[in-house]
Structures are given as C-alpha cells and as structure tokens.
Amino acid sequence: MSTLPEVSDVFERVETKKGEYLKTKLTQRGEDIGPHGVRLTKGAVPDYVSLTKFQDLSWRIMGKFASDKMTSANNQALEESLNKAHMRIRVEEYYAYVLMSTIIAFAIGVVIAVVVGIILFGVLGVSIMVRIMISGIAIGLLPMMAFMMLMGSPASKAKSRGRDIDKRIAAAMGFISAMASADVNIDVIFKELSRQKVYGEISEESSWITRDTELLGSDILTAIKKASKRSPSAKFQEFLQGVVTTSTSGGQLKPYFLLKADEYQKENKLAMKSQMETLGMLAESFVTVVVAFPLFLVLIMAIMAIVGGGDSDMMVTLLYLIVLGMIPISQFGFIFVIWNMSQEGAM
Structure with a gap:
C-alpha cells in the first residue's frame, strides 16, 4: 500500500502563478502526491497578490x-x-x-x-x-x-x-465545438482554450475555470457556475449556464456546442453586416459634412468678402476659423469614430 509523502514534499508542488497550472498533468493513482493530486511544473512558485x-x-x-x-x-x-x-x-x-x-x-x-x-x-x-x-x-x-x-x-x-468576449465568442465556439467533436472532456476543452491567447479575454476566463478545478479542488460544473456569475459578457454567461444545464439534465454537450457555434456565427455575420452599413452611412456623411459643406461655405464667404460692402476683415477671420478650426476638427472626429468602430469589430 502506497503512503503519502512528507507534508513539505506536497507543498513544494503547490503554486498559484498564472500559466504554470495550465501546464500541469494529472498523476496516476498511487503516485507520490496522492490518488487525485496534480503534478505542477518544476520550479513553479506562488504568485502573491500585492498592492502598489x-x-x-x-x-x-x-x-x-x-x-x-x-x-x-x-x-x-x-x-x-x-x-x-x-x-x-x-x-x-x-x-x-x-x-x-x-x-x-x-x-x-x-x-x-x-x-x-x-x-x-x-x-x-x-x-x-x-x-x-x-x-x-x-x-x-x-x-x-x-x-x-x-x-x-x-x-x-x-x-x-465583455465587449472583447462578445466579439471573439464566435471564433471560440468554433474551437470548442471542434474539440467536442473529437470527444474531448469539457475540463480539457477549457484548459486548452485557456492556452489559446488569440481568444483574448475568453482565454482569461477559461484559465480561471482551470484554476478552480486543478488548484482549488472544485468540480468542473461548480467552476463553470462560478465563471458564469463573474463573467462580464451576457453571451458567455448564457453559454456557460447552458453547459451546466445540459450536463445536469443528462443531455449531450456536443450537439449543444455545435448549435451555439452556428448561432454565434450567424450573429457575427449580422453584426458585421450592420457595421458595414454604418460605415457606409458615415462615409456619405463625411463627404457631405466635411468635404462639400465647408467647400461651399468657403466659396460663399470668399465671394462675400470680395464683392460685399461689409467688414471684409470679419469675413477673413471667419474663413481662418473654418479652414484652420472647423475642417480639421470635423475630420479628426470622423477618423476617431471610424477607428473606434474598427477596433470594436476587430479580432
């Protein structure tokens, strides 16, 4: 009958540093850290949370x-x-x-x-x-x-x-459904997802699920419940709650993952179509407000300054304000709006 090692040997393998527990491997029954232990990587050290x-x-x-x-x-x-x-x-x-x-x-x-x-x-x-x-x-x-x-x-x-999760969830569902089609366990799916940094904050959420299961001793459904409560994305919350509901009701996760992947792909296409329509409307507004209107205004005021009998100095001052103030500010405003939309839609 195998015996557990000394307490010091056990705690030498315990750590909480992010990234290290993603490289752990489950040990076989009877090995030196117990029947349900987790062997952490060599050299793993605690990651202490400290204030500035x-x-x-x-x-x-x-x-x-x-x-x-x-x-x-x-x-x-x-x-x-x-x-x-x-x-x-x-x-x-x-x-x-x-x-x-x-x-x-x-x-x-x-x-x-x-x-x-x-x-x-x-x-x-x-x-x-x-x-x-x-x-x-x-x-x-x-x-x-x-x-x-x-x-x-x-x-x-x-x-x-939450916005980062929402814009990446369609691609992440493709990864999850592909793993599920290969009959990979749900805990392994989230562990592998946490290693894929291309999925941004979804990878971060998955790493916390892996932390709860492999370091804090929670079962996978409890860890997913906790993740659904602390997730800032309503879509990801709904997905995680669906995983728990499907598992506890005796359903199959593979069809659920495939269904959600198809649903999020369709939503992503609709969002991209709406974004393109908005960009087209902004382009038309840019031509009207920033190009045509200032040009027409400058021509009218220049003609009034030349042929009018009023104060020409005031007209020249207004021309300076339009050319050096209104036009650059409006251009930078449109550039910022378009850049912000492209950042929200980018992966």
Whole structure:
C-alpha cells in the first residue's frame, strides 16, 4: 500500500502563478502526491497578490474608515465589478484607494483655486464674486471627477472585457465545438482554450475555470457556475449556464456546442453586416459634412468678402476659423469614430 509523502514534499508542488497550472498533468493513482493530486511544473512558485505603494499607503491611512463606510449594497456592486474586471484587490482596499485619491485631488484643487484667484485678482482685477465662483468650481470639480472616475473604473474595465468576449465568442465556439467533436472532456476543452491567447479575454476566463478545478479542488460544473456569475459578457454567461444545464439534465454537450457555434456565427455575420452599413452611412456623411459643406461655405464667404460692402476683415477671420478650426476638427472626429468602430469589430 502506497503512503503519502512528507507534508513539505506536497507543498513544494503547490503554486498559484498564472500559466504554470495550465501546464500541469494529472498523476496516476498511487503516485507520490496522492490518488487525485496534480503534478505542477518544476520550479513553479506562488504568485502573491500585492498592492502598489500608493494603494498600500491608502489602506494604512483610510482602511478603517473605508471598511466602516462601505454599506452592503455598495460593497456588493463594487465587488462584483472588481471580479468581472479581474482586478485582484479587495473591495475595502480599493475603496480606501479611491478615498485617498479624492483627498489628494481636493488638495490639488485648493492649490489651483488659490493660484487662479491670485491671478484673477492681482493681474486681471476680476470681481470677488467671480473669483469665488471659479475657485469653488476648481475646488469641487476636481475631487468629484476623481471619485466618480475611480469608482466607475472597475465597471468600465468589466464592460471592455465583455465587449472583447462578445466579439471573439464566435471564433471560440468554433474551437470548442471542434474539440467536442473529437470527444474531448469539457475540463480539457477549457484548459486548452485557456492556452489559446488569440481568444483574448475568453482565454482569461477559461484559465480561471482551470484554476478552480486543478488548484482549488472544485468540480468542473461548480467552476463553470462560478465563471458564469463573474463573467462580464451576457453571451458567455448564457453559454456557460447552458453547459451546466445540459450536463445536469443528462443531455449531450456536443450537439449543444455545435448549435451555439452556428448561432454565434450567424450573429457575427449580422453584426458585421450592420457595421458595414454604418460605415457606409458615415462615409456619405463625411463627404457631405466635411468635404462639400465647408467647400461651399468657403466659396460663399470668399465671394462675400470680395464683392460685399461689409467688414471684409470679419469675413477673413471667419474663413481662418473654418479652414484652420472647423475642417480639421470635423475630420479628426470622423477618423476617431471610424477607428473606434474598427477596433470594436476587430479580432
């Protein structure tokens, strides 16, 4: 009868560093780490989650206050956003970091208000009421913007991850259905998917499923349930919930994977068609708004400046504003919109 090794030998093989557990191999029954152990790669070391220096300072100063002020509703919403964004920081630590950043922004706003007030009063001679209004805006606006941006940052990052998953899910379903057609187990499918970095955030989600099964000891269905709750993509959540439902109801996963792959491929084609129609509409608008209208306006104003009896200097100034201001800004605006659409649609 085989015996387990010393405790030190067992823990020498335990690690949590991302990427290392994707290279593990299940050991055979009776080997030195037990009947259901996982042999990790040689040289694997723990990956400790540590705060930055500023986050650590924020926690030391504002930690107790942040822990007391976080209500259950705010705590749950912020924690959910942090999990979906894969930001490895506790909700109390992040809230302390937000509060400390807001205090610093308030101090900077006070300094700016004092400097602006001195300039307005000493140099420009602005009235006291105007100085108070401008100083109040400088003091209140900066910390308010800092607080709102930092509190919304996890949700914004989670939405960005969700968009990345949605645009890659059709290709990922092709990979999953191909693996399922070869009768590969579901846990191995997600492990292999986590190694394919071309699938972006879907690969990241799959690596967390593999982590839950091979390091944390969860069964594959429990790991998939957890992944569906923390996924920022509604499509990926639906897919994972369908995997659990199909498995627990006794259905076959292979037809389900093939059906979802075909469904997402059709949705992807419709999305690409809609994007092309939008780009065509933007191209027509670009020709009308940025090319034809400014050219027509410049010609009309030039003729008015030459033959009109009014102030020609004003017409020349307006021409400069149109040529040097309106036309470049409108062009860069259209370029940004088209670039943003191409980034969302790109793999």
